[in-house]
Amino acid sequence: xxxxxRTALTIAGSDSGGGAGIQADLRTFFACGVHGMTAVTAVTxxxxxxxxxxxxxxxxVVAAQxxxxxxxxxxDAAKTGMLATADIILEVSKTLDEADIGRDAxxxxxxDPVAASMHGDPLLREEALEAIRTELFPRATVVTPNLDEVRxxxxxxxxxxxxxxxxxxALLEFGPRWVLVKGGHLYDDPECVDLLxxxxxxxxxxxxxxxxxxxxxxxxxxxxxxxASLALALGVxxxxxxxKRFIERSVAESYPxxxxxxxxSPFW
Ligand code: PLP
Numbered sequence: 001x002x003x004x005x006r007t008a009l010t011i012a013g014s015d016s017g018g019g020a021g022i023q024a025d026l027r028t029f030f031a032c033g034v035h036g037m038t039a040v041t042a043v044t045x046x047x048x049x050x051x052x053x054x055x056x057x058x059x060x061v062v063a064a065q066x067x068x069x070x071x072x073x074x075x076d077a078a079k080t081g082m083l084a085t086a087d088i089i090l091e092v093s094k095t096l097d098e099a100d101i102g103r104d105a106x107x108x109x110x111x112d113p114v115a116a117s118m119h120g121d122p123l124l125r126e127e128a129l130e131a132i133r134t135e136l137f138p139r140a141t142v143v144t145p146n147l148d149e150v151r152x153x154x155x156x157x158x159x160x161x162x163x164x165x166x167x168x169x170a171l172l173e174f175g176p177r178w179v180l181v182k183g184g185h186l187y188d189d190p191e192c193v194d195l196l197x198x199x200x201x202x203x204x205x206x207x208x209x210x211x212x213x214x215x216x217x218x219x220x221x222x223x224x225x226x227x228a229s230l231a232l233a234l235g236v237x238x239x240x241x242x243x244k245r246f247i248e249r250s251v252a253e254s255y256p257x258x259x260x261x262x263x264x265s266p267f268w
Contacts, residue, residue, distance in 0.1 A: 009069060062091060080111050083124065090131060205240065250268075253267070
């Protein structure tokens with residue numbers, strides 16, 4: 001018999017194509033050596049060409065999944081991805097408090113503020129953005145927006161390192177312990193530079209940019225790798241640096257699949 005492993009919980013949507021969402025999170029947790037658990041928030045109908053639509057899971061069922069695993073197996077770290085509706089966000093926030101998960105709680109929480117797919121298909125009902133800002137951000141150990149999500153959440157356009165820093169400051173106002181403003185979508189930058197800040201430290205993490213169109217699930221994989229490192233008891237800067245190495249390698253190992261955008265791969 002083996003020892004009990006560390007555990008990580010993803011609260012996110014299902015991607016029928018297997019590239020993003022809970023499928024990406026579970027693969028990443030497995031690759032990082034932690035036991036993955038899931039609270040499914042929505043079922044998307046999608047493939048490499050885009051998201052055709054989604055159906056959300058009732059908020060009380062999402063909460064019950066979190067309670068079931070937290071009360072029995074324990075959660076060493078958790079992440080949120082696609083949350084679909086304001087109802088689900090409110091219920092998840094309350095349940096995370098009860099389960100002692102969050103920035104001032106026993107177990108750390110990574111909030112990936114997923115709003116739309118890379119094809120521009122919505123993954124969040126419109127009224128839910130405000131709930132992410134007001135309910136989830138103040139509970140987050142680290143939030144991991146990309147530049148599109150930064151624009152939606154703050155109205156700020158990030159075009160260079162200075163504006164990336166201003167965006168980090170604006171996001172910290174919503175109350176997370178740390179923010180990671182991902183710079184991967186600054187395509188004229190030869191490197192992918194992400195900025196991690198808690199308002200005191202401003203840490204630039206730079207990584208190689210790979211010329212691949214196949215980056216589906218990249219954001220989920222990055223946030224899941226950070227969550228796994230937090231579950232393994234690393235501090236936030238070390239966990240993010242570890243996650244950065246992990247996503248860089250996963251993008252390098254991405255593969256074509258279907259007629260559109262293929263997934264990044266956490267296996268190598
Ligand atoms: N589907 C689900 C369930 C997701 O959680 C996400 C992203 O978080 C996506 C699709 C979109 O992924 P991408 O933007 O990499 O296509």
